[in-house]
Amino acid sequence: MADRLQVFPSRLEGMDRSAPVWVMAALALALLILLPLGWLAYVSVSSEGSLTLAHYRKVFMDPRLQKALWNTVILAFWVGLASLAIGVPMAWLSARTNLPGKRLIRGLMMASFVTPPFLGAFAWVMLAGPNAGFLNKLYRNLTGAEEPLVNIFSMSGLIFVVAIYTFPYVFIMIANTLDLIASDLEEAASILGAGRLQVALTITIPMVAPAILSGFILAVLQALALFGSPAILALPAGFHTITTQIWALFHYPPKTEMAAAFSIPLLLATALLLLLQKKLLGRRGYASVGGKGGQRREIPLGFWRYPALLGCLAVMACSIFLPYGILAKAALSRAWAQPMTWENFTLANFWFTFFEYSSTRLAIVNTLELGIMTACVGAGLVALLAYITNRKIIPGHQILGFLALAPVVIPGVVLAVGLFIAYTRPPLLLYGTLGILFVAYLTKEMPVGYSQSDATFRGIHPELEEAGRILGAGRLRVLREITAPLALSGIIATWCFIFIGVIRELSASIILFTPNTKVMSVVIFDLKEEGQFGAIAVLGLFMLAVTFAIVVLMQSLLGRDFLGAKE
């Protein structure tokens, strides 16, 4: 009898207890992803209740939209190439050679990785604007020329600025792949008679080729989805990209159906590219074979050691030193374009930004509030999802994992259009509240958070939990006393990832904000219209300071390099 009583509760443990979890998680994912995308697709093909392809026809016939499409293709392609041109050599130098200051380079790479691209674009406006730009003024003073040296408000300027913040993706991909290729694979070729160049051509390069190609795709994807830099640099130059065009379609009167119809091709393009990249990486099994145990010898650069370092630093100067320098200068001076003298020095920008200008204070509060909320809810949700998928707790767990990763194909602007359509109507009227931004951020950060959480739980051997069970602890107790403590640092790191992602978000926010729900990135964008460069710089530096504080916290928690590279 006693045994029967013991047996009984276990029957409830099976399906019944996990069913609500399953339903809730599925519902949450549906609300975040399926609903907006469903509405997006529906609105793009409907006109007053009937189905039509008219919007698509309009979109593809409109010469202005065609031009935007074409501009995006050019931008994405060249950014991809430029990122390879910068990222591949730097990755090889830092992974394979005796380049001095590798740690410094990796550190700077990380800084460039977390710098919001739109902030970089602002900085480059101050550096290379045709009239007042710092570099152009310097050039004119030195040469006496009338014409500016460079004009950042151009397609090539845009490509340059996007590339210097996109190449870290390529760098990480290649450096991590090179780290996996043991030197003995190359030595095996040498001993068979291949010269150094032949080894590179026949062994090393073919092995990293899939990573190079997928790095290219990753860079292209970044460029496709980017809103901030094109908005800052392309609009003054008089041209649009898809993202800025979608945004423009939202200007009064909003042409939602056109925006939707314009979003779908972008969504399909990103989805296709990602699929292609997955295929490439999936076949790449051989690149990681025999990886971990292998020794890696450093290739001596000889005379080229310091020139190579100088080259790397020059690249980092473009993405870090010069932009950060000009931001600091702008933050501390009355007139950013004037030389830095005592008369020009001021702290007024800080005072103005934090205490006088009403929308900055509200935006900072909103941003931090959203950052904390999204990070808490998001980290909790992805931890739950990752736990369910890793421990295969419920049937259909693979679908949950797939859905959690799915938003990675949705560009921020497209997501925003979908959310706008979905939540400006009953039953969920979220537009105009922080809620819709929260939903947007949660969706956008889900893939990154989920991957991070997934790695965390994959690192916790199921036997650790089973050992607790067999010794007498129930499932919940094991979760509390064994799983949670072991996963804690990973979950906090996930929290940080999400938080950093949220506070720099611009492309979805720019469509979803209302006067009361502005966030920092949107205010920076607004301030540009008012020409308040000092305040932009202060806000930007504040954003960077918060980001770096979080990064440092995260690195100490993970006990490893932010970029996933081994020391």
Add this chain to the structure above:
Amino acid sequence: MPGVTIKGLTKRYGDVAAVEGLDLQVKPGELVSLLGPSGCGKTTTLRLVAGFLKPEAGEIWVGDRCLSSPITVVPPERRRMAMIFQSYALWPHMTVAGNIAYGLRFKKELSKADREKRVKEILRIVQLELSESRYPGELSGGQQQRVAVARALVVEPEILLLDEPLSNLDANLREEMRFEIRRLHEAFGITTLYVTHDQAEAMVISDRIAVLRGGRAVQMGTAEDLFQRPRSRFVAEFIGKTNLVDGIATEPGVVTRGGVRLRVASADLTVGAPVALSIRPHMIELVADHQIGTVSARGDNLLRGTVQRASYLGDAVDCQIQVEGSDVILRVVAPPGLRFRQGETVSLAVAPSACIPLVESAV
């Protein structure tokens, strides 16, 4: 001290049956090994016994409690078992003492002092007194293993389960730990199920061994039973090395293959039926010409053959001999003093009692 009874246990993953109709009995206080190659269902069986998996059919009983059936599965925490995992599964965020004391938290009848006393006691038994407050990450593989053992033993489980606990140790330590585990079993006398793919390990540690194949127990017995009287080719080849000779029972007590005629000790052979013989390499004697008389007088089978290959191994010579007048090739382990040349003709003696007919000749 209860025993374990497994009846018709079946576990499927999709269409593949990992365990299929397994029957097994472990007597109280007995240590039984589940031995088999990877994929034979031994670990699945252990996890079914632990309650981590639910069977599709069959039952698992401990004493008079039915713990698993397709309808109900008593959760692991209520089974009064302990388990030692392949990965040891030591919790890295707890000290050695913390790990060991964990299971005692659920023994409400023990006072705090009792618990501490038990932890101290078990630490002494596994010789880890000095490592009490260290973390698992700071211990060597062998020490971690002992912590895992201590953590399982300290709760005084009714049933102890071990899942290839020695497979992560290096060869020397592994041999040492075999005896250690046997010693602890004799000291504590807990009914134990031990999973391994290493036949030598199973032979050292177990009271009885169940050889698993394709989710079923193909033979169960003591190490000696299995080695001396294998019922099938699979067991004969899996436990130790052997020569398998396929022949036909031509008359009572005689098996013939081609020109080779072997007398066997076993009487129950059906004349005319095919039968496979297992002959252990070390049971075959190489005899010099002057000894032949003595050997035949003993009633041994006498064969002649050609040395195909002979390898000097230090403590023995391992040779392969083609038997004259047949396609039979026998492997023979001879004393190291004997030296052969390739192609040399030699005489072999095999006692009838060394020719074991397999009951299930087909498998």
